[in-house]
Amino acid sequence: MKWLVLALALVAPSQAGLRFGCSTLSIQRLDPLVEPGQVPSQHLHQIVGGNTFAPTMPDNTSAVHIGDKGTCTTCFFSEDFSNYWTAVLYFKARNGTFHRVPIYDNADLEGNIQGGMTVYYTQQDFSSNGNQKITAFKPGFRMTVGSPTIDSKAKSVAGLRFTCLASKTTRFPETAAFPTAPCAAGVMAEHHFPACWDGVNLDSPNHQDHMYDTAQDSGFAPGGPCPASHPIRMPQLAYETLWDTRQFNDKSLWPTDGSQPFVWSTGDGEGYSTHADYIFGWKGDALQKAMDSSCMFDACGNGKPLLSQTVDKMNACSVKDNVGEPTEGWLTSLPGKQTLHKRANVFHA
Template sequence: MKSVASFTAAVALLSGTTNAFWRMPCRERIGLMRLDPIVDPGTASSHGHTLHGGSNLQEETTYEMLRDSNCTSCQFEDDKSAYWTPSLHFIHENGKTEVVEQIGGMLAYYLLLGKDIKAFPKGFRMLAGDSRLRNFTGAVPDPPLAAWTEEDLTQFSLGQKSLGFNCLHYKKPAEGARYRHFLPTKDYMDENCADGIRAEIFFPSCWNGKDVDSDNHKDHMAYPNMIDGGVCPEGFDTRLPSLFYETIWNTQAFKDFPGQFVWSNGDPTGYGYHADFINGWDIDTLQSAVETCTDPSGKTEDCPVFSGALLSEPEMMQCKIESQPKILSNDDCAGPADGLCGNVPVQYGPAYAAALKPGDHAEPTVKPTLASSAAPVPTLSYASARSKGATDAYGGGISVYNVEETPAMPTLTSTSVSTSTSVEAEAETPAVTAAALADDAISSDDGIVSTSTYTSEGIVYEVAIKEIAVTVTVEAKRRRHAHMHRRDREHGLLGRH
């Protein structure tokens, strides 16, 4: 019981989201190669990727092809989806380049945020991130959610904030997911990240309800205004599962070696980190999982939809791509080699990077250049979450918070959604309709004095107290749940397990 009779207030519903999710381990990559049938169909990709999921991934890949895969590197044997991100490499002082060891494959989280969530349709594909970005336009670190401005709520800004590079040190409390939107410098990782770096990226989850793809593979999707929840922009009212990728890289293997880390697209900053997804689920099975996998543990073993069809780690690790494209026969993306596969130059920024060219390339002739001046990224000190993030044996697991309070939502205005991906462009604030506000959240106009939460029938409700001309008493319970959280009031961190 919490009395608020000491001030005049009214109660308004902010949001209701279930705490349901599952995380899909994909314990081994099916390939490390220049393959990207979304951005570079029919030819060699401009840069290398670490690929996971269904084995029938080719230069041009359809939904039906993925469904015909002989195997999958993911735990549920009927998830034939394709998941990929850039790979991380180390450039030695002499220019020799080699891939960094990837630990535990990939974790793909399916977070069920919002209401009436629909399965990804047949032929659905999407891209998160921008390979050419080399800077960050927001405040460092992120301000608390309650302090977000209209600029923080643009699609461009939300996309930048969807990235995270979690410094792993298992003898310390875990950092919050997406606390740091850039790859730390090598000196910082040598000193602080004893168990490597976990790269993280959130995909948009608001769909226009009609297009399974778009010209830039982004415009059919949009982020909700809290990235991992909140309000969808007008015209993107269909909620899909919220995808969140994690990959862990053993950067400590290069401790005290002179050189630096760089992503396979030639990005040493991390700002250009990105990820791709092609749906390979049986649609009815995925919809059943969306409606059934409500256990807060997030374990696939705890969902009856997956019962009896889960692969062991050795089975996952045996799955490899069925046929490497001939155009890639001379590639060596693992190294050691004289440069990055695809002959990719290292581009430091902060200017928008030059576009990379797809297609066949000779062995690397562009010797990577190491930065000789100041680091291209800022420094953020190690910042632990309030409680240690629950991890699996490989260190995967979105960090956990025991939330005492939930900050008020930032003020929202009604303008059009921007789909620009250029670093110079100004993205506009996502549109918010009255219906959307009633469904998911309310605008935090002047007069909101506090917020609280309560849980009913598995749904977490957030309540805003707003000054009006009457006095009321509010009954509410503070949520302390090990598997849901909002932003840390001090650091603006967020994560979900």
């Protein structure tokens, strides 16, 4: 973390940037945003954040805010009861069986975080946090980025990318599809959300139209001005998940046709269906206080201005498994997926 703080300090940022770890809260087939109340949901997710996560969660019509209901969170900042989730990565063996790829902690985080992901709330880009007024998300706010139905590079979303890791600190190049060769330190999945809000709707029917993306490229790149239709600049929310593919790097385990062997829990063996979900759950005005401060990354903890917690407390937080199906070990099919489609590595329920 020290090298990141130093690098950003050199540009004298005027507003905060948050980068912090969240350990895994649960891995199960639930999606209270896209498939509320459905148990199980269509595909498996990795979920991090507050322990209010459930098949159905309060929305913007409810007076109940999840930031006020949570009793623990897997995130470093203990006032953050938001939920963040993505699909889960599997390795497909030559015999057609599947094994979940483990997740490991990112570089320069707070300690021995179990699984999970790295979460960012930035202002402008990764080199300068700019000087715009950033409006924090509101109670009831929710959004998604990407879609499990995207099946081609032409339809891929710019902010959703993969990096073949030479080490935990590798950040480039980024690709829209899964890496096609073994990666020495695993594969990082990156999810960047739009940062311009219409100022009215806390959600929309497709969970995306109330937001607008002005980023010109993938990754932590400067975004253009927010349009009149979506005039409110909000934090640039991003996730990084490090999938530890190292145990599957033996090419003798890969398909005989030379294609890469990894598949999302959606059934996508190319990577284009990568997507992410977010439900805001920061307690009170904690996130706005952080956005109005000049702190950087985990230095925003210990009451400066955010409250933070130990990694042991992060790792201890969990929620009930509502589905109770096997997701570990060698599986004959992906959770919820039964039949093989003709295109390699793609499965449909």
